[in-house]
Amino acid sequence: MKNKVYLGFLILFVIFQTPLLRVHAAEFDYKSAEFKAVASQFRCTCGCGQDHFECDPNTCNETKEFKQDLVDMMKKGWDKDKIRDYYVNIYGEEILTAPEKSGFSLAAWTLPFAAIGIAGAGLFFVIRKWVKRKAPDETNETVQDIEEEVEGEILSSLIDEERKKYL
Amino acid sequence: MYLFSNAIIYLGLAISLYSLLIITLGISTKNQKFVNSGKGGIIALLLCSSLAMLSLLYLLGTSQFQYVYVSDYTSSELPIIYKLTALWAGNSGSLLLWTFFLTLYTAMIAFSRKMKGNPMVPYISAILMANAVFFFFILAFVSKPFAILDAIPIEGKGLNPMLQNPGMIIHPVTLYLGYVGLAIPFAFAMAALILKNVDDFWIKMTRRWTIIAWLFLSLGNIFGGQWAYVELGWGGYWSWDAVENASFMPWLTATAFLHSVMIQERKNMLKVWNISLIIVSYALTLFGTFLVRSGVLTSVHAFANSNLGLYFLIFMAIAVIGALYVLMSRYNLLKRSAGEFQSLISKESSFLVNNLLLVGAAFATFWGTIFPLVSEAVRGTKVTVGLPFFNKVEAPILLSMMFVMAVCPLLAWQKSTVKNLRKNFLVPAIIAVAAMGLMIFLGMHKAWAVIGYGVIALLLITHFLEFYRGVKARRKMTKEKPLVALYRLMIRNRRRYGGYMVHLGIAFIAMGIIGSQNYDLETMKTVPLGGSIELKDYRLNYERLDQKKEGVNDIVYADITVFKNGKKLGTYQPEKVFYGNWDQPSSEVSIISSMREDLYVVLSAWEDDGKATFVVKINPMMNWLWVGSFMIVIGALFAIWNGKYGNVTPRYTGVCKEVA
Numbered sequence: 001m002k003n004k005v006y007l008g009f010l011i012l013f014v015i016f017q018t019p020l021l022r023v024h025a026a027e028f029d030y031k032s033a034e035f036k037a038v039a040s041q042f043r044c045t046c047g048c049g050q051d052h053f054e055c056d057p058n059t060c061n062e063t064k065e066f067k068q069d070l071v072d073m074m075k076k077g078w079d080k081d082k083i084r085d086y087y088v089n090i091y092g093e094e095i096l097t098a099p100e101k102s103g104f105s106l107a108a109w110t111l112p113f114a115a116i117g118i119a120g121a122g123l124f125f126v127i128r129k130w131v132k133r134k135a136p137d138e139t140n141e142t143v144q145d146i147e148e149e150v151e152g153e154i155l156s157s158l159i160d161e162e163r164k165k166y167l
Numbered sequence: 168m169y170l171f172s173n174a175i176i177y178l179g180l181a182i183s184l185y186s187l188l189i190i191t192l193g194i195s196t197k198n199q200k201f202v203n204s205g206k207g208g209i210i211a212l213l214l215c216s217s218l219a220m221l222s223l224l225y226l227l228g229t230s231q232f233q234y235v236y237v238s239d240y241t242s243s244e245l246p247i248i249y250k251l252t253a254l255w256a257g258n259s260g261s262l263l264l265w266t267f268f269l270t271l272y273t274a275m276i277a278f279s280r281k282m283k284g285n286p287m288v289p290y291i292s293a294i295l296m297a298n299a300v301f302f303f304f305i306l307a308f309v310s311k312p313f314a315i316l317d318a319i320p321i322e323g324k325g326l327n328p329m330l331q332n333p334g335m336i337i338h339p340v341t342l343y344l345g346y347v348g349l350a351i352p353f354a355f356a357m358a359a360l361i362l363k364n365v366d367d368f369w370i371k372m373t374r375r376w377t378i379i380a381w382l383f384l385s386l387g388n389i390f391g392g393q394w395a396y397v398e399l400g401w402g403g404y405w406s407w408d409a410v411e412n413a414s415f416m417p418w419l420t421a422t423a424f425l426h427s428v429m430i431q432e433r434k435n436m437l438k439v440w441n442i443s444l445i446i447v448s449y450a451l452t453l454f455g456t457f458l459v460r461s462g463v464l465t466s467v468h469a470f471a472n473s474n475l476g477l478y479f480l481i482f483m484a485i486a487v488i489g490a491l492y493v494l495m496s497r498y499n500l501l502k503r504s505a506g507e508f509q510s511l512i513s514k515e516s517s518f519l520v521n522n523l524l525l526v527g528a529a530f531a532t533f534w535g536t537i538f539p540l541v542s543e544a545v546r547g548t549k550v551t552v553g554l555p556f557f558n559k560v561e562a563p564i565l566l567s568m569m570f571v572m573a574v575c576p577l578l579a580w581q582k583s584t585v586k587n588l589r590k591n592f593l594v595p596a597i598i599a600v601a602a603m604g605l606m607i608f609l610g611m612h613k614a615w616a617v618i619g620y621g622v623i624a625l626l627l628i629t630h631f632l633e634f635y636r637g638v639k640a641r642r643k644m645t646k647e648k649p650l651v652a653l654y655r656l657m658i659r660n661r662r663r664y665g666g667y668m669v670h671l672g673i674a675f676i677a678m679g680i681i682g683s684q685n686y687d688l689e690t691m692k693t694v695p696l697g698g699s700i701e702l703k704d705y706r707l708n709y710e711r712l713d714q715k716k717e718g719v720n721d722i723v724y725a726d727i728t729v730f731k732n733g734k735k736l737g738t739y740q741p742e743k744v745f746y747g748n749w750d751q752p753s754s755e756v757s758i759i760s761s762m763r764e765d766l767y768v769v770l771s772a773w774e775d776d777g778k779a780t781f782v783v784k785i786n787p788m789m790n791w792l793w794v795g796s797f798m799i800v801i802g803a804l805f806a807i808w809n810g811k812y813g814n815v816t817p818r819y820t821g822v823c824k825e826v827a
Contacts, residue, residue, distance in 0.1 A: 031689040031782060043551050049408070051553065054401055058772035058780065059752075093548055098556035099538065104546055108538045112531035112560055116523065123523055127516055130508035151640040157659045158644065 028071050030057065038070055038080045042087060043097045051097045168231075172222040172313040179215035179266075180303035182208050187296040194289050202289045206277050209292060212299060213274045216267040223260060223312055227253050233319040236260055236312050242325035242748050244719050249331050255339045256330055258460060258475060259312035264340070266302040268347040269295065276351065287369070290358035291351075298350055301482050310475055325748035334394030342387025342414060346452045348380025349417055352424075353449035356442050357490060360497045365442075370432050373445070374425065375807055381421045382803040388414055389796040400754030400769045402689070402784045404792070407557035412536045413455025416529045420448040423525035426518050433580070434515065438501040439494070440522075446490045451529075453483035458536075510582035517575040524568040531560050558684070566619055569677055572670055573626035576633045595632065599625035619681040626674050630667050637664075657805075665806025668798055675795025682788030689784045696777040703785055705766055706730040710738070712777055719747025722755075725770050725779055729759060741770040741781070765789040 029035065030053075039053035046062045048055050052070070055063040073083050087095050099105035186208030193201030223236070227250050232238040240253040240260070255261040273295040282288050306312060329335070352373045359369045391411070392404035405411060424444040430437050461476020494501075508515055535552045543549045577591040603621035611617055634653065637660075641652045657664040692700045700707045711726040724742040728735065739757035746752070759766040767784040 029690055029692070031691040031784075033689075036689075040555065043553065050401075056771060093550050097551055097553040098559075099542070099550045099552060104542065105550060108535065108542075108550075108552060108556065109560065112527065112534055112564070115530055116527035116564070119523055119527065120520075123519055124511075127508055127511055127519065131511055150637050151643070153660065154637070154641050154644065154656070 030067055034074070035070070038074060038083055039067065041080065041084050041097060042066070042095055045095075168222065168226065169234075169313060169315055172219060172226075173311075175215050175219045175222065176303065176306050176311075176313065179212060179219065180300070180307045182212050182215060183296055183299040183303050186212065187293055187300055190289050190293045190296065194293065205289070205292060205296070209270070209274050209277050209296070212296075213270040216263070216270045219306075219312070220254070220263055220267045223254055223263060224251055226313075227251055230323065232321075232323050233316055235314045235316055238316065238320050238323040240324070240326055242323040244747070245326055245331075248336070249326055252330075252336045253326050255343070256326055259306065259310040259314075261339065261343070262302060262305055262310055263312050265343050265347055266299065266306060268344055269299055269302060269350065272347060272351055273299065276354075281372075285368075287355070287358040287362060287364070290361055291354040294354040294357050295350065301478075305475065305478060309478060322748075325746070328744065328746050328749050328751075328753050329398060332394055332398050334390050334398065338387060338390035338394055341383050341390060345380050345382075345384030345387050345414075346417075346455070348376065348383055349421065349448050349452050351376040351380065352445045353486075353490070356445045357493055360442065360493045363497060363500055365438055365501065367432070370428055374428055377421055377425055377428075377445075377448075378803055378807050381418065381425065382800065382807075384414060384418045384421065385796075385799055385803070388418065389793075389799075393793065396789075397756065397758065398753070400756050400782075402687070402767050402769075402782075402786060407535075407554050409536050410455065410459050412532045412557075413451070413458045416532050417448045417451040417455070419525045419529040419532070420444050420451060423522045423529075424448065426525075427522045430515055430518055439498065442494055442501070444522075444526075446487065446494070449490075450483055450487050453479055453486065457483065512578065512588070513582050514575060514578045514580045517571055517578050521568065521571050521575065524564055524571060528561060528564045528568065531564060532557070535560065562615065565677075566615075566622060569619075569622045569626060569674070572673070573622055573629050576629050576667070591632075595625055595628040598628055613685050616681050616685040619677065623674050623678055623681075626670065630671055630674075633667060634664075661808060662806050665802045665804075668802030668805060670802075672795040672798030672800075672802055675791045675798060677795075679788045679790070679792030679795060682791070683786045686787045687784060689782070691771065691780065691782045693772075693778055693780040696779075700781060700783055702783050704732045705783075705785070706733075707768065707781070707783060709779060709781070712773055712779055721745040721747075723770070723773065725773075725781075727757070727768060727781075729766065729768075739768060741768045743770050760790055762790050763787065 030039075036053050040051045042052045044050055044052050044055040044060065044063050044066070046055065046060045048060060052063050052066050057064040057067055070083065073086070078086070084096070088100070093100055093105065099108045101109055186205040189201050189208065190205035193199065193203075193205060226234050226237050227241055228247060230237065230241060230243045230250065236257060236259060237253075240256045241250050245253075253260065255264050273292060276282060276295070277288060277292045355369060355373045355376065359365045359373075388411070391414075395401070395406070396404045421444075424441060427437050427444065428441050431441050457476045457479040459476075460479065461474075510516075535556055538552045539549050574592075577595070579587060599621050602624040603617050606617050606620060611620075634656075637656045638649055638652045641647065641656050642649065645652065645655075647655065688703055690700065690702050694700055694709050696709060696712065698709050700709070706729070708728040708730070709725060710728055713724060713726075715722050715724070722742050722744050724740045726738055726740060728738045730736065736759060739759065741757040742755040744753050744755060754769050754771075757768040759768075764785050764787040767786055769782040769784075771780040771782050773779040
């Protein structure tokens with residue numbers, strides 16, 4: 001009997017939970033950080049040029065439904081990568097706001113850094129060459145200190161000023 | 168009016184062609200008379216473009232809807248200021264404005280006092296005239312500003328409400344001034360190459376014009392960002408849209424040029440590189456125009472699709488091939504004077520690293536912008552390269568750039584030794600690391616933000632030291648009071664200290680970007696009348712929802728009382744505006760701004776029972792962005808100002824050739 005009462009309470013509890021859950025679903029914060037991580041991966045195709053995080057559900061029906069689907073998946077416990085894979089399988093890479101980091105699209109991510117790396121290495125060798133060119137006739141020159149340099153500049157500008165006054 | 172305005176355009180085309188030919192003839196036959204006639208043509212051309220622009224302004228101002236342009240972009244109830252600014256709302260009007268700026272700049276150079284007697288003038292004029300021919304050709308045959316409709320419509324289509332904002336008045340104008348401005352250094356570079364005369368005077372004049380163009384480009388981007396922030400209701404200011412990228416790329420390469428040209432000045436090196444940077448910057452402005460006007464990429468900025476982009480692409484190809492031909496034919500001349508470096512670590516090297524990173528950032532932007540096209544061509548899949556990509560790729564490059572900027576002022580020219588490095592960097596480095604430690608201690612745990620602010624701290628210290636040491640050195644000799652010494656130090660070294668001010672401005676902007684990107688908070692809530700929304704220390708009480716009418720527009724607004732830590736800040740009214748002649752409504756956001764953060768409130772939606780949905784954002788340190796922008800402008804103006812000690816651009820005193 002006791003168990004039945006407990007079970008009854010449990011059922012009642014679950015029944016009362018349902019509307020609460022619904023309210024919760026309706027008031028899901030579409031601007032929360034966790035939703036942003038998921039939704040900003042996908043491009044809205046209504047022509048707004050925004051992602052599904054930014055696009056306003058009050059003016060765009062497409063994002064309204066999309067957002068609802070995302071929330072449902074998040075509630076099922078799917079993480080952002082799983083949700084991403086799900087949509088990429090259906091729509092292809094086109095739905096993403098940034099290219100994948102695999103296959104040909106990897107070139108988008110790596111080429112800038114590769115170019116800077118190669119150019120950087122080239123720059124290093126060029127400067128070394130220029131320094132070497134200098135090396136043979138290098139004497140024990142005094143190294144200009146910053147302070148001296150600034151002083152030098154000021155001195156020359158003062159001299160220049162005096163010169164202008166008298167010439 | 169129809170006849171007059173169209174005739175002016177055709178006349179402009181004829182005059183620009185005439186000027187181009189007669190100046191070229193004058194140069195080749197060394198006949199000053201021909202050159203002078205061409206110069207007269209430049210004035211006539213300026214008159215033509217001014218009259219054409221005034222005509223269009225008049226037609227727009229008086230709502231003459233029989234003109235396609237007027238009926239496409241205005242309506243009779245539009246405030247007069249927006250009727251006039253519709254001049255640059257569409258393709259042909261904005262090209263007319265572009266042409267006007269181009270002829271204005273050309274006249275300024277052809278008749279500049281400083282350029283008097285300079286043999287470069289005819290060459291520069293001819294190159295700019297070639298540009299003018301192209302633009303007048305476009306206005307005359309491709310994108311006609313004065314085309315007329317068969318039937319006169321009663322009302323115009325109206326101006327996109329997004330464009331009815333003060334930011335929109337000035338953003339395109341400054342951007343065009345920047346875009347057109349970059350044609351001037353290009354013309355200078357080409358003229359110098361043709362004349363085999365890449366001398367000191369050339370450097371000074373080119374740099375000056377590049378700073379002017381750079382300043383306008385910066386302003387254009389800043390105003391654009393500011394407009395996006397207040398008008399789009401999105402809370403952001405930069406979205407890495409294809410067209411934003413198009414204006415960012417020449418900005419980066421022009422910045423690179425402004426630094427590397429100092430090496431040419433000091434060491435007579437990098438001539439080929441500098442000229443390449445100028446050519447690339449100029450080509451990128453044309454490439455940007457191609458992107459905006461061709462519709463090959465989707466963009467919020469795109470003009471109505473037309474084949475205009477193709478013309479720009481062809482023109483760009485001709486300009487680049489021509490420029491490369493001139494560069495190659497003079498390659499040996501430029502190469503001959505290659506200099507040398509004294510040490511791997513020096514100010515010179517840091518400038519080269521700066522160039523590497525700036526051009527690298529420009530390349531990354533270029534690559535990301537065209538990658539959708541590349542991907543489609545290679546494997547048939549069109550991908551989107553958006554905000555997450557650019558944020559991830561550009562952040563480390565630009566952060567490294569900031570680091571170089573922080574370190575550079577303390578490196579000596581010629582050579583830095585270990586001892587000298589230790590002496591200069593020990594204290595700033597310790598303070599910067601301590602600042603980072605403090606940030607972590609105070610609860611900042613985002614690695615990028617801590618590193619970013621650490622680099623900015625280093626930058627602020629090294630720049631402070633630059634000012635401090637300069638003042639100290641000056642006082643040692645002159646015994647002036649500190650403020651007097653600072654003032655005199657700065658006005659006697661305008662370029663140097665103007666540059667540092669720009670650096671500080673960039674640092675402030677970076678502070679704003681890092682803060683607003685990493686620590687923003689956002690919520691979207693639906694509340695009943697009398698309900699409240701809480702976010703961090705703020706409480707927003709939703710008091711009232713009402714409607715009002717302004718002209719043909721209906722405005723729905725909410726009264727929101729904002730409290731911070733229980734203290735009332737005031738009542739604000741975020742609005743949603745429904746336009747009488749435009750489908751899409753727009754949001755007028757409420758922004759409560761302080762140096763610490765902005766509270767950004769958008770009225771998103773409402774229901775019949777008075778329930779309303781608000782998006783509330785906290786954007787930290789946004790004002791630093793605007794302060795930094797202001798400092799950039801002040802710094803750039805300070806650097807180019809011709810004061811008593813300016814001697815930035817001496818008058819030309821070189822050899823006088825046959826024609827000038």
